[in-house]
Amino acid sequence: MKSTQLTIKDIARSLNVSISTVSRALKDHPDISQETKDLIRNYAKKFNYRPNVLALNLRRQRSYSIGLIIPAIVHHFFSSVISGIEELAHKEGYNLIICQSNENQYREMINLQTLIDHRVDGILVSLSKTTQTYEHFNDALASGMPIVFFDRVSEQLEADKVITDDYEGGRIATEYLINKGCKNIVHLAAPQNLLIGRERRNGYCDALRKAGIEVREDRILKCDTREEVQTLRHHILNIATEIDGIFVVNDSTAIAVIQVLQQNGFRIPEDISVIGYGDGPNASIIKPELTTVVQKGYEMGRESVKLLLQRLNNPAADIDFQTKVFKPTLKIRQSA
């Protein structure tokens, strides 16, 4: 926009009225007569006046935008969350500033500072895998910045949260395997500093115990990416002969495992049943189609914005922190 935009001041000068009159006319203030209003509004429309948001933001000391810190955009779950967030945020007149942490705590801290500097009205966060300390967020919260955490949250943070009941997810997946007759079930787990990692694991463990099956530490492997499946390839194949079920912490890892097993002559689900987590589009592409825990990204995104909006619209602020929990369900296909 080189050709400098029309301002309220220009209109005032052209129409021989004061700046305040123009401002009020445009917002339909009762103090202005109908004819003056018409005059000004017609002029504004004719010359396509658009208020300068930069000035507005400074004036009202807020930006009408919300920030998002997300580990990585290129994962179906996260991109569907973003989609839900964008949808509702824009509808409510906020725009969205996106930062990705790339699973890096330092980047996450930079992102947070950037967003604060930009005076976003609120922030949505899903924690990075490497985040071990939470002071940065606690400081921001203490200073009054509304923050809603979603999916990857921490108990060390008192704030609004939107999660799926990951314990339940781990439990129903494992119970399903048990009911199918599996006795030796491996869990490929997320890092245990992540609450979702611990919860899913706990759900898995409790389901085993409840069924009277011993929980063996050597049946729980930290493995939550395709790459790690390759790294652990030999180990996985070694134990493959002794097991009959695997509960994997996400779909793409589950798919990688299935592929490795199939390449080595194991039949899914006849020899080994596999359950994933997420229910992304890949789940129905792999053969056998993947049985998996469904996680509603789009809805979680919307719900996060809703919670945030609730704070923004009630700056009175003594509402208790809320945690919105989505109940996971099992999408049964063929792999288990």
Next chain:
Amino acid sequence: MKSTQLTIKDIARSLNVSISTVSRALKDHPDISQETKDLIRNYAKKFNYRPNVLALNLRRQRSYSIGLIIPAIVHHFFSSVISGIEELAHKEGYNLIICQSNENQYREMINLQTLIDHRVDGILVSLSKTTQTYEHFNDALASGMPIVFFDRVSEQLEADKVITDDYEGGRIATEYLINKGCKNIVHLAAPQNLLIGRERRNGYCDALRKAGIEVREDRILKCDTREEVQTLRHHILNIATEIDGIFVVNDSTAIAVIQVLQQNGFRIPEDISVIGYGDGPNASIIKPELTTVVQKGYEMGRESVKLLLQRLNNPAADIDFQTKVFKPTLKIRQSA
């Protein structure tokens, strides 16, 4: 941020210097003595002074942010583009405001206006499928807003562009099928108002002609989503017996086609070879693994930002519009 932030004015008052001195000290202006600088900077650091970006933006009449209008976030190609954009933009000190058009021209126009209102420094756009007129963009361009179009572009827009050579993509895919011995090749095409739709189709047609194969209009179907595959299911199965190859405009549609064909007893690639477009993660999950044209989303995102930055850093602005073309390659797997 309720507890109102420290300002330059506060510092000035506390230290008994003028506002201008504080401002200059913080930016290391030579007019200020070293001791005054130290005094002020230490104070600023101690009390964690952070410049108010809202005020800065108003002052410099720009927002140091770039806007993105994208048809949908939840597609692997687009989300990888976003990832590339975010990466470079943040590194260069810009932040990213994301709007999705949901393949809707009206939404696209609203998005554009929003971004202009926010005085973004530049805009990145991939056109929606339904966009038929381009005045909104041409107006913005005429007013001096730097815009870079990527992937989904139009010849009716004179601006910087980042594309893959889609004609070439269509050509190499089709030629590969021909070389494999296919004689009856169907093309599942994107909407023809999209340049990428026409280009891929033209590449397909020319490859056929060059091989002396007749181009038949009834062998070209508008079909570029999973849903459309279901709609056209019967038609596809009807012609399936007469054909031996399909060139599909994107991966997910290709995968849907493969699934439909397989369910009805056709063997891929023995009976019918299939080639997709995009090379997303799904391509190596489907069995047979999908042969497909690779499209580098992340790199295209980065390149778009580069082009935009080039404009922003040379507001002199008489650089000719550039079009950066990525050469597509064929990733050969099993489906063809």
Next chain:
DNA sequence: TATTTTTACGGAAACGTTTTCGCAACCGTT
């Protein structure tokens, strides 16, 4: 007619910066 109330508008401060201009005080030269 005199007084109060209402109507319709203008002036100016404020939001937090940057930057132009001006000006003392000091320095070194002649």
Next chain:
DNA sequence: AACGGTTGCGAAAACGTTTCCGTAAAAATA
């Protein structure tokens, strides 16, 4: 002793709004 240059800082305008306060004229009331 007078002059020109430098050093170090402050005042104030500007960016485009909103809004508090004030006020003249018109209308309503007494």
